[in-house]
Amino acid sequence: MSATAQQEAAPGGLWSRISLGQKQVIWAWGFLAAPLLFYVIIRFWPTFQAFYLSVTDWTLTKPASFVGFENYQRLFNDPLFWQVFRNTFMYLILGTPISLLISFVVAYYLDRVRFMHSFIRALYFLPFLTTAAAMAWVWRWFYQPVPIGVINDVLASFGIPQQPFLRSTSQALPAVLAPAVWAGLGFQVIIFLAGLRAIPVTYYEAARIDGLSEGAILRRITLPLLKPTLVFLVVFSSIGFLRIFDQVYNINTNDPGGPLNSTKPLVLMIYQTAFSSYEMGYAAAQTVVLFMILLVISLVQLRLMRDR
């Protein structure tokens, strides 16, 4: 209707000569342009800016000048970077499998519970809604030595020697990781539950009629059919653990990432370089490295877990 009206109003105009389908495409792109433009300006442009900054020596107060790959050289020669690199992967290697295993077990059994199902599910989900900063502070007090640390008080009452937890270079990282895993659990349980519910009940009925054991059902039916859910959660939680920051920062605000950098992840190093030392160029180089790591890991995971 409007097309013919336009044709009459402006005979021979550009708009009148294109087909209805093309017009729809133009309209669609017209509307899509707004979010796209927003995304390009807010996300992509700063990303490219970071690539540029990483080859300068910008310090916020002094103007930037080009220094080539000096920042990257400094980074790869910095023992702190390699320590932080190891820590970041420790968070990933410990955090992802442990959290997925626990959340799967919880979801698997919660799926069979009918009594107070929603209430229990809500309880598991609650920590996910809590601010990481508040949670980290509570756990920080749990880990204190006697007389105020709950865990050490319990240990002491059984005659077990005190554990240093956050004051130890070997125990600190798992101690920081525990609340992070616990906090993410609720979300993963919900996703797993949704995945489990999506598997048609008829498969299970058929399997039980054929006399398959519970273990075999789990291995042959449940896990293979959960694969899309699993891929999503692995990628999602891996990125989460690689970008861990607030739990680490808040559980030890006086010595963030300490003691002796034993809990410092890459993101915290970037934050400190940028916003307490104001070495923006150097921080940008670290950001680029983190970006590369995230990219490679996500691509590898997607490839490994792709359906063949």
Next chain:
Amino acid sequence: MRFRQLLASVALGVATLATTGAKAVEIEYWQYVFDTRVKAMNQLIAKFQEANPDIKVKQTTFPYADYQTKVAAAILAGQGPDVVQLYYGWLDNFIGGKMIRPLRAEAFPAADIERDFFPIVSAMKRGNDYYGLPTAVRSLALFYNKKAFKDAGLDPNNPPKTLDELVAAAEKTTKRDGGGNIVSAGITLDMGGQDQHWWREVLVRQFGGAPYTDGDSKVAYNDEAGLKALTFYTDLQKKQKVGQVGFMDEGQAAFRAGLAAMTIDGTFRLGSFNSIKAFEWGVTELPANAQGVRSTFASYFANAITTKAEGEKLAAAEKFLAYVSSPEAMKIWLEVVGELPARRASALTPENVANPIYGPFLKGLEYAHTTPFKDELAQRQIAIDMVNRVLINGEDPKTSLAKAAEAEQAILDRAKR
């Protein structure tokens, strides 16, 4: 282009309005959010505006965590404050970024500043120019729990005067449970708090060294004196076992809770400790060494004029800065915030010196040192790690000290570029 024209016409409009109206010049003042400081500044602004009806001062505040970033970003973008508050340790950064201007010698003669203010104000001087003036200064002293002293059989009115007496008092006041765990510390050990300053500016000097040399460009504590100072500090936990890093999370928390008999802290903690109801506490100067050498660490936030202030705003900013550095302003600041006046005459009144709380801090100002920080948090981290290597990893203090000196030298060298 069109935006600029628009901006120009708006500016012109505002300017004509201002000149035809009350003829008031408006200047902006920025500081970080700290309840009593904001309150004190509001009082100062009200008094200043009363005396100068042609000037209006607008105060803007930010959380401390973002403060430096926001100030730098705003001034570099040609916006932001005319008068700005900055920590003395940020000065080189602010000058390097052309964010603040030197004080005009006609308005603020150097000779007057040096005569009237405490010597630590020299940290605001570069070449012949002063770049800012403090209203108030802070110094460190030893807080002690009088009740804990009495319970341990010590005289609560005779706190430790020397390092040996400090260790002895700490040993007497420490309480342990059956497993040997500390349940109440003799002295707090918290390198992330004020102990880094106690170590760097006090202990190193008392054991015969100096933290920096060569115009503060060389780290000098990697020697016998530095080693003795570090060993003295770490032995408090390792040998005498009178304190424990991380006990009650933070030193000030342990003291507040009545679970530490002594803690080293600054004037800025008075507000928090004043609300302690459970016990009576006292303050004394930081203990001297056996030869009677004393030292303490002093620091301050100064006010400076930014490069943004020009013309009549500059004149107004100078007037405002002169007022907030005046004896009258310092008196208000002491009453409201509890920070010590930066002018000798305002600080060392007989009344203040006799004050049992302010007295010890004020006496310290005469022999106080300020650390020429280049990157305060990074340098603090080095001190924290130095002690942790000894206490957690059992590293030899000498090796740990050498590592710390090397890391800090790298920071000083990088800052020079």
